[in-house]
Amino acid sequence: MNTLAWAGRKVGGALVVLWLVASAIFIAIRLIPGDPAEAIMGGPGSQASAQALAAARAEYALDQPVITQYLLYLGKLATFDFGTSYSLKQPVTQVMGEVLPNTLWLSLMALAAAWLLALCFSALAMRAGRIGNQVGSLLEIIAAAVPHFWLGAVLIMLFSSALGWLPAVDNGTSRGLVLPILTLALPLAGFLTQLMRDSLSEAMGSQFALAARARGESRLKLFWRHGLRHAALPALSLTGWAFSSLLSGAVVVEAIFARPGLGRSLLSAVLARDIPMVTGIALFSALVYIVVMAISEGIERMINPAGESR
Structure with missing residues (x-):
């Protein structure tokens, strides 16, 4: 096309x-x-x-x-006129501009962490035996199904209350970002790993992969040079949806960790029936979803030009 x-x-x-x-x-x-x-x-x-x-x-x-x-x-x-916030008495675009960078940064970091974890888990799954694969698959299902509010509470109890390694709330430092990022990233990583595991298994069992192994190419090298490309395509096609799910998850995560951001502002606006704020944030979230979906589809077209005719 x-x-x-x-x-x-x-x-x-x-x-x-x-x-x-x-x-x-x-x-x-x-x-x-x-x-x-x-x-x-x-x-x-x-x-x-x-x-x-x-x-x-x-x-x-x-x-x-x-x-x-x-x-x-x-x-x-x-005309991009979202009006004035009922509760804050400030233009909606001004309020969103102040809190937007926090949410975008949190969501982008969580997306990067989810992809990194998914790649690591997929590489481990390739080297694991039958029992290891079954255990890994179970953990992926559990991770993908865990609600953000429950996971956030567990991480706070473990790493803040019990071990004292990380702050329980966002204190504006890099350490304060760790728990919010993990809370958003772990469920998404479980979902992405499930997608990549099936595609990776199919790719590594293909005739091309078998021929490469017959020529003496190592299994790990085959994974990084060929298997990863095919395994990442199904997950990449859902990156737009994944980023939007992170934005929606930020509503809960920012409330749990007392982090200023778009999600926390949306929660406050809903409770205050602040219609202009709710409208502005909802439309912006829809726009972000559309843009990220277009970008991920464009990247997919570059990686897999043969799929353009779909």
Whole structure:
């Protein structure tokens, strides 16, 4: 497929996805019980007067028909105007810009750690015997299924409370990042290893691999030069999904380790019914998913050009 046509298809698909996400958010917000004007004025406990509530409805067009509200909402989003946070009284883009680097750095480090662990586990699985493979497979399934909140609590009890090696909360140092990164990376590493193990087994048992072994090539060298390329493709195709899952997992992890970031801001915004913040973070997360998926597909096309016709 022509690169320009592929890029155009991706951009068109991205616009459709963002429109669907924005529409779903608009509908979900309107289904939440309660008066949005109260959230604007600080919540039901603000004891805002009827005149103040009416002024808030007029300012945010909440007194207009729903279709008018929807069109105004889409128009603002099209110009990247996410409005002002109800609870923080600051532009949403400004708040997101302050906390975004923390979450992106945490997610990228967790993604790199997950891939590194998956590669190491796959290499060990290649050299392990039947019992070792069975034990490794069981550990991978357990790791992939462990919830972030449970894993984070266990790591804190082990490495902070019992051993005292690492801080229980993010203290702004590199040591404070270790436990949040492991909490995000371990479940993903288990999932990636499961994918890579099956592909690696198939690649190492192929006719090409058998012929290379017959020519005297070592099993380890065959793994790094040929097997890894085929084993990584299925996992690489899911990297976009994996990165998005890390962003969603950051909501829990940042709350557990008291780390300022996009996930913690989203949790606070949901509790405060801060609609502009929820909308901005949700749309940004969808955009990140789209971009990372496009990048991972582009890398996959470079590694496996024969797959372009799919």
